[in-house]
Amino acid sequence: MSAIYLIVLLAALGCMVLLDHRFALVFWRRAGVATAVVVAGVVFLLAWDVFGIGLGIFARGENPYMTGILLAPQLPLEELFFLAFLCYLVMVLVTGADRVLEWLRGRS
């Protein structure tokens, strides 16, 4: 057991925060809306996980990289951070791509 995976996820989340802060993409665009969107997204994906676990489709793997802290049977603490990262990443990608495309159009 270790916190490696959790630290990697937190570092990735930190990178999203830096991008967001620098380019005002998600939380630095509209903090309240961003919070509601990410919370709703995480709840939605967590429900998906819970059903997948309950139906026996997937489970936590055997590995030395996780803390071993479980939110529910087979649902590790890390999954919460992974899903938050996925939601944040998607919003940063969509708003970030918009920003990049705008910049490219401005140059041409």
Next chain:
Amino acid sequence: MTYVALSAAFLGGALLVAAIAVVRVAVVAGAGALAAVARRWWLPALVAAAVVLLLTALFDNLMIAAGLMAYASKHLSGLHIARAPLEDFAYPVAALVLLPSLWSLFGALRLPAHTVSRLAAVSRPVSWINTAFPFAAAYYLSIREVDAVLVVGTVFFLVPYNLAMYGVNDVFDYESDLANPRKGGIEGAMLDRRLHRVTLVAAIAVCVPFVIALVLMGTPAAWAALAVSLFAVAAYSVPGLRFKERPFLDSATSSTHFVSPAVVGLALADAAWTPALVALLAAFFLWGVGSHAFGAVQDIVPDREGGIGSVATVMGARWTVRFAIAAWLAAGLLMLTTPWPGPLAGLLALPYIAIAMPYRSVGDERSASANRAWRRFIWLNYASGFLVTLILISYVIERPLS
């Protein structure tokens, strides 16, 4: 159910939200605005999709190779991108469909920054535990393990249930709340008329996913218990029913708000209905009836001025305080019939009776002074909750699940 079917169900949910977002823009802003949104966002969405799918292909394989998760092959379609099941890609696709749609919907709400904190205040955070704890304790004591039902049910009875209960209440109590200064602080939150619509929408929106999940996970007995619980939440204050203004029905409905989460938990856990369990629930119910009646005493004057009925406005302060004392006493006596360590909880009736006793002969005109006892009552609840928890823990230790 296979992973394909599960993914299709959740992708369908995400698409439904997207459809609602599209229809909303078309209806509110017109087809031209919708076309403008599409023109602006199709390319960024496509780029984001390409990047996130590429990242998923890379990192899902890495995560599987590292053994972070494992799959039951019999539920998989068998299609893979290297080692990653194709179904895994439904997660980022659903996120891509759902999140920007939610952004559009939530963004359109144009909530003032303080609305969310106002809604949180409306849900009475000091009371969250009062409904979540009965559910969690009843369910956990019945099956003795932490599972998805416990987590989903506890979260539901912690926040959404309270937002629905107090939100609906505050919206329809607006007029009488205006006449009652006590409702602005710890014991309640007076709700600006502009927030009425968003409160009702938010209450329904946060409850629906949890109710669907609990229905899917429960038996018909649990559905019935949940239906009674939700009916009590609405019937207490919606116009037409207004059980809170019908003497005795008001106290019974209020008590149901706190007892029904426990009954839902027991039904979800398929618990055996022993006489001791029925006695315990009856005692809890009587305690709730007495507590509600006592709480109504302090509001007699403003309630009468607002033309609102309650057990206390109809029966008078003196009678109602004595009724509350009798209900608490009966609850304590019922607990004496339960097996050890249940009778210990019966003793907890005594401090409640003690704080109400000084008001046993209070006149209606001085009934507002009972607020002093009500403040003690709120703190006493935390102390009793702590002691009840200790009793439950000793019950768990003494009686392992057979």
